[in-house]
Amino acid sequence: MSEIARHFVPHKYQAISLKHLEKTNKGALFLDCGMGKTVITLTYLFERLYDCFDDTMERILIIAPKKVAEDTWTNEQKKWDHLGLLRFSKVLGTPKQRLKALEKDADIYLINRELVPWLVAGFGDHWPFDTVVVDELSSFKSSNSDRFRALKQVIDSGKVKHFIGLTGTPQPNGLMDLWSQIYLIDGGERLGKTIGEYQRKYFVKEMHTTQARKKGGGYRQVTYSTYEPKDFAEYEIQEKIKDIVISLSAEDWLDVPEAIYIYDTIKLSKKEQALVDQLTKERAIQLVENGVPIIASNAGQISFKLLQMANGAVYDDDHEVQEIHGKKLDKLEELIEAANGKPVMVFYWFQHDYDRIKNRLAKQKLRISSLKTAKDRQAWNDGEIDVALAHPASMGHGLNLQDGGNIIIWFSLLDNLELYQQANARLHRQGQRQKVLIHHIVCEGTHDEDAVANLQHKDGSQQRLIEALKARLKLEEDD
Known part of the structure; x- marks a missing residue:
C-alpha cells in the first residue's frame, strides 16, 4: 500500500531536537520510542546536505539494526515531501553486493551494525564518511564488542566530523552502559579515555561468589564482580554529558493511548x-x-x-x-x-x-x-x-x-x-x-x-x- 508524502511540521519536541543537532556537530538524541528520531535526523541531514552553506556534509553513513537498515529509513523518507531528494544506498547482502552499493553515488549509505568491523577493515586509513549516524546507539554499549572497537578506531582517527547517536534506551542495565556510547561521540573527553577510568571514578567494585558444576561432578566456587554506582555518579554523569545529549520522554510530550x-x-x-x-x-x-x-x-x-x-x-x-x-x-x-x-x-x-x-x-x-x-x-x-x-x-x-x-x-x-x-x-x-x-x-x-x-x-x-x-x-x- 503506497503512502502519500506529507508536509513535515515538527512537533515542539522535534524542533527542540533539531536545534540540539544544529548546535553540536557531535551529539545524541535519547528519545523514547515513537518520538520520530528518524524523521528528525533525516530532516537535519537534508538541511546540512542541501540548505547549509558554511558546514555541509559530504558522505553520510547510517549504522542500524539489520531490519531497520533494510526498510525503516527509506520508508520514512517516503512519508515526507521535504525528503524526496535524498539518495540512499543499502550496503547489505553479500560482499559483492555491499561493494557495489558502496560504489553508488548516494547521499546516505545504510549498513547493519554487524558489518561495521568489515567496513572499517576494508577502508583502512581511507575512511570516506565524514558523518556517522548510529541508530540504536545502545547496541554499542559493550566496550569489548567488535563493533565498538572498530568504530572507536574510526573515531580516534579524527576522520568523522559529524556524529549522531540515537536511542530510546541508553542505559538498559545501568550507568555502566553509557561510557562506550558517549566515547563514540566525544572520544572520551567527558567520561574518560578508558572504561577502567570511568569505573574507578564513578563505581564501587563488589565481589560475589556462586557455585558452578564441575564436568566430572560436584561443584566449584566461582567469583565474579559487579560495579555499583557511587552516590554522586548519576548526577555528575548527567552534568558532564548534558551539552551533547538531549533526553526527552514520550510521556511528557506525546498523547499516545495508554x-x-x-x-x-x-x-x-x-x-x-x-x-x-x-x-x-x-x-x-x-x-x-x-x-x-x-x-x-x-x-x-x-x-x-x-x-x-x-x-x-x-x-x-x-x-x-x-x-x-x-x-x-x-x-x-x-x-x-x-x-x-x-x-x-x-x-x-x-x-x-x-x-x-x-x-x-x-x-x-x-x-x-x-x-x-x-x-x-x-x-x-x-x-x-x-x-x-x-x-x-x-x-x-x-x-x-x-x-x-x-x-x-x-x-x-x-x-x-x-x-x-x-x-x-x-x-x-x-x-x-x-x-x-x-x-x-x-x-x-x-x-x-x-x-x-x-x-x-x-x-x-x-x-x-x-x-x-x-x-x-x-x-x-x-x-
Whole structure:
C-alpha cells in the first residue's frame, strides 16, 4: 500500500531536537520510542546536505539494526515531501553486493551494525564518511564488542566530523552502559579515555561468589564482580554529558493511548510443579518417562532452563526438546480466540517455543508470519496477518508496526528490559490509535514470577534475575 508524502511540521519536541543537532556537530538524541528520531535526523541531514552553506556534509553513513537498515529509513523518507531528494544506498547482502552499493553515488549509505568491523577493515586509513549516524546507539554499549572497537578506531582517527547517536534506551542495565556510547561521540573527553577510568571514578567494585558444576561432578566456587554506582555518579554523569545529549520522554510530550499490562496466570499440576522445584533446588532432574537428564551447572543456566520449563519444554543435555506441559499453549489459544479476529503479536524466546506455537496454531487456518522481510511487515500494517510470531531480539528497534494491531502476548518472559521495552514499542508508539493490550502468560510458582518482578523494577538485568533465583533457591533449601 503506497503512502502519500506529507508536509513535515515538527512537533515542539522535534524542533527542540533539531536545534540540539544544529548546535553540536557531535551529539545524541535519547528519545523514547515513537518520538520520530528518524524523521528528525533525516530532516537535519537534508538541511546540512542541501540548505547549509558554511558546514555541509559530504558522505553520510547510517549504522542500524539489520531490519531497520533494510526498510525503516527509506520508508520514512517516503512519508515526507521535504525528503524526496535524498539518495540512499543499502550496503547489505553479500560482499559483492555491499561493494557495489558502496560504489553508488548516494547521499546516505545504510549498513547493519554487524558489518561495521568489515567496513572499517576494508577502508583502512581511507575512511570516506565524514558523518556517522548510529541508530540504536545502545547496541554499542559493550566496550569489548567488535563493533565498538572498530568504530572507536574510526573515531580516534579524527576522520568523522559529524556524529549522531540515537536511542530510546541508553542505559538498559545501568550507568555502566553509557561510557562506550558517549566515547563514540566525544572520544572520551567527558567520561574518560578508558572504561577502567570511568569505573574507578564513578563505581564501587563488589565481589560475589556462586557455585558452578564441575564436568566430572560436584561443584566449584566461582567469583565474579559487579560495579555499583557511587552516590554522586548519576548526577555528575548527567552534568558532564548534558551539552551533547538531549533526553526527552514520550510521556511528557506525546498523547499516545495508554498501554494496559495484563498478567494471565496458569498453574502447573503437582507433578509438573515438583519437576520445577527439583531443578530449582538440586540443579538437576531426571524425566522419569524416558530417563533423560536435565542438568544446570550454575545460576545462569538454572535461570535459563527454569524459564524454558515455565513455557512447557526444555532442552536436555543433547539439545533435544523435552516436553513438560502445554498449559501456556492452552492459554495462548484462549487469548487469540478472545481477540475475536483482531491481529495479535506473540513474542517468544526459545526456538522450541516457536515450533510448539506454530504446530498448535497450524489447524486454525490463521495467517501467521514471523515478520522477517519488509514485505511481511507491510502485510502486518495492512491488516493481512492474524498472528505475528516474533522474537523480541529481531523486533526490538526502529520498526513501525503500530498500524497492524494493538494486542501483544508475551508467551515467553525474559530477563532483558531493553528488549522488552523496545518490543512493546513496536505497537505502543506515536501513530497508534487504540489502547495497547500487553498480555503476559505467567506460570505460577516458577521463575516466570521472578522475571515479571524484574521487568517491573524498571532497571531489570540478567544479574537481578539471577539474584531473584538465588532467593528462591534459599527458600527451597530452608524448606
